[in-house]
Amino acid sequence: MSSPKKEYLCKVLVVGDLGVGKTSIIQRYVHNIYSQCYRATIGVDFALKILNWDKDTIVRLQLWDIAGQERFGHMTRLYYREAAGALVVCDLGRAATLSSVHRWKEDLDSKVSLKNGKPIPTILIGNKCDLMPFGGSSHNVEDLCRELTFTDCHVTSAKENVNINEAMSCLIKEMIANL
Numbered sequence: 001m002s003s004p005k006k007e008y009l010c011k012v013l014v015v016g017d018l019g020v021g022k023t024s025i026i027q028r029y030v031h032n033i034y035s036q037c038y039r040a041t042i043g044v045d046f047a048l049k050i051l052n053w054d055k056d057t058i059v060r061l062q063l064w065d066i067a068g069q070e071r072f073g074h075m076t077r078l079y080y081r082e083a084a085g086a087l088v089v090c091d092l093g094r095a096a097t098l099s100s101v102h103r104w105k106e107d108l109d110s111k112v113s114l115k116n117g118k119p120i121p122t123i124l125i126g127n128k129c130d131l132m133p134f135g136g137s138s139h140n141v142e143d144l145c146r147e148l149t150f151t152d153c154h155v156t157s158a159k160e161n162v163n164i165n166e167a168m169s170c171l172i173k174e175m176i177a178n179l
């Protein structure tokens with residue numbers, strides 16, 4: 001008889017300024033769909049993705065999307081509670097959304113941490129690379145990633161499905177290593 005599978009439940013927060021593509025990234029990753037306009041629901045939305053990570057591990061990812069609260073630039077402690085990982089998303093074509101990244105990272109680090117006190121694994125996402133000439137320079141994103149000690153960074157397109165799975169896999173690996 002085979003041994004029972006290990007099962008992990010991971011709460012993942014997706015934060016970043018309005019319009020950077022948070023909802024699009026989640027929809028692409030979970031349902032493999034893309035649309036020009038999502039209903040801007042007010043509040044918090046959840047999406048669940050269940051992955052057969054390896055032959056004896058199941059990962060249940062709970063992705064937390066925000067809508068309407070972006071303009072405050074921060075979230076409540078309750079929202080962050082027990083998160084295992086996070087994505088901070090910016091729009092490569094809008095410099096202001098890159099400037100906001102430090103605020104989102106600070107907000108995360110001040111309101112949630114691992115049991116050992118370390119920051120939760122957090123990936124910086126530079127989204128909409130399809131709009132950037134020559135695929136988009138990722139220098140700024142890489143600099144930010146180093147400066148603000150993100151776990152890693154990825155340049156993505158929810159529209160054209162570029163690097164979304166890679167970014168999520170990277171986050172899942174880190175989260176599992178910390179569980």
Ligand code: GDP
Nearest residue numbers: 018019020021022023024035036128157158159
């Ligand atoms: P949110 O406010 O962060 O949830 O952003 P949305 O997911 O609602 O996206 C805002 C707008 O940007 C929508 O019109 C999306 O269709 C568009 N968008 C999202 N991701 C991409 C992308 O990768 N490339 C392009 N060109 N547009 C995108």
Ligand code: MG
Nearest residue numbers: 022023066067
């Ligand atoms: Mg949204």
